[in-house]
């Protein structure tokens with residue numbers, strides 16, 4: 001990307017979008033265009049088309065989506081499918097119509113079959129049934145990958161797709177009903193500590209395994225790929241290391257300093273048993289994550305403490 005290029009970050013206020021804006025500005029990209037969802041509802045096809053016709057961005061990072069954890073995905077199935085389909089379709093098509101040079105679409109590790117071999121290689125896509133709790137979201141993300149492939153095939157558009165693993169970091173979602181596990185545990189252990197509660201409830205059995213990448217690492221990887229990768233094949237982005245939910249809970253308990261006990265609520269779903277990304281393609285290109293989980297957790301807990309009144313609404 002040229003330093004004076006006009007870069008549109010869709011979803012710039014979100015965890016990933018805000019990390020992208022931070023990193024882009026830090027390395028000298030200052031011509032960044034962005035709109036909040038109240039300024040531009042990306043579900044509105046005509047409004048998106050008008051925005052692209054007016055702004056004509058050179059590059060697009062598509063980090064806008066309806067995002068949530070296992071419970072939200074399983075409850076709001078129609079919203080997760082419809083909103084993510086419409087947002088990605090509107091942006092990808094308008095990018096084509098306005099002549100965007102390059103677009104990076106953000107998918108998710110949930111696109112892979114529930115029981116695929118581990119670690120997950122990009123070629124495992126569509127080789128088996130999906131995890132039911134987030135199938136709508138996964139189908140929308142797979143459609144986004146296929147849209148980018150189809151616009152490249154038919155029109156020659158340079159649209160690439162990135163599949164991140166579970167993410168965490170500043171501006172994460174700390175709403176206990178809608179969030180992912182890591183921010184939920186930070187909030188639960190913190191509130192139990194300050195309120196002297198004897199126990200903290202953790203969902204599921206604790207046996208599923210998850211990989212966690214800090215949003216700052218993801219932002220760096222996305223900028224790296226936007227500047228260095230023009231391939232059709234989507235690319236996994238992760239750390240290549242995972243932990244059980246039980247190990248994660250013990251780690252967050254220790255970082256937060258909660259002294260009580262864990263209580264497992266097995267009425268809540270475990271979801272996919274494991275979804276460890278094979279990141280050998282990305283490593284072969286020369287990029288590797290830098291923030292290890294414990295260090296990332298310590299930074300993220302400090303960020304939570306500094307922004308609790310905003311995050312813990």
Ligand SMILES: NC(=O)c1ccc[n+]([C@@H]2O[C@H](COP(=O)([O-])OP(=O)(O)OC[C@H]3O[C@@H](n4cnc5c(N)ncnc54)[C@H](OP(=O)(O)O)[C@@H]3O)[C@@H](O)[C@H]2O)c1
Pocket residue numbers: 010011012013014015016017035036037038040041042043062063064065066067087106107108109164165166167168171172173180
């Ligand atoms: N979080 C994860 O663990 C994870 C893992 C893998 C992949 N991803 C992917 O990474 C991307 C970013 O995720 P995130 O965690 O950063 O999500 P997030 O914090 O929830 O941010 C999503 C952003 O999308 C925007 N948005 C949603 N609906 C919109 C609409 N109708 N019109 C305009 N903007 C809309 C929101 O804008 P406003 O703030 O202005 O409302 C928000 O800033 C998504 O594609 C997600 O699927 C996330």
Ligand SMILES: C[C@@H]1O[C@H](OP(=O)(O)OP(=O)(O)OC[C@H]2O[C@@H](n3cnc4c(=O)[nH]c(N)nc43)[C@H](O)[C@@H]2O)[C@@H](O)[C@H](O)[C@@H]1O
Pocket residue numbers: 068069070071073108109110133134137138165166167178179180181182184185201202203204208210245268269270271272
């Ligand atoms: C990356 C995301 O992965 C998501 O799957 P997934 O990792 O299971 O989503 P999470 O909500 O992070 O749940 C991961 C695991 O943590 C357990 N867990 C334990 N305690 C909690 C808690 O308090 N809150 C939450 N949320 N989980 C908890 C949960 O049961 C599940 O086994 C997909 O639903 C999304 O679509 C997206 O793809």
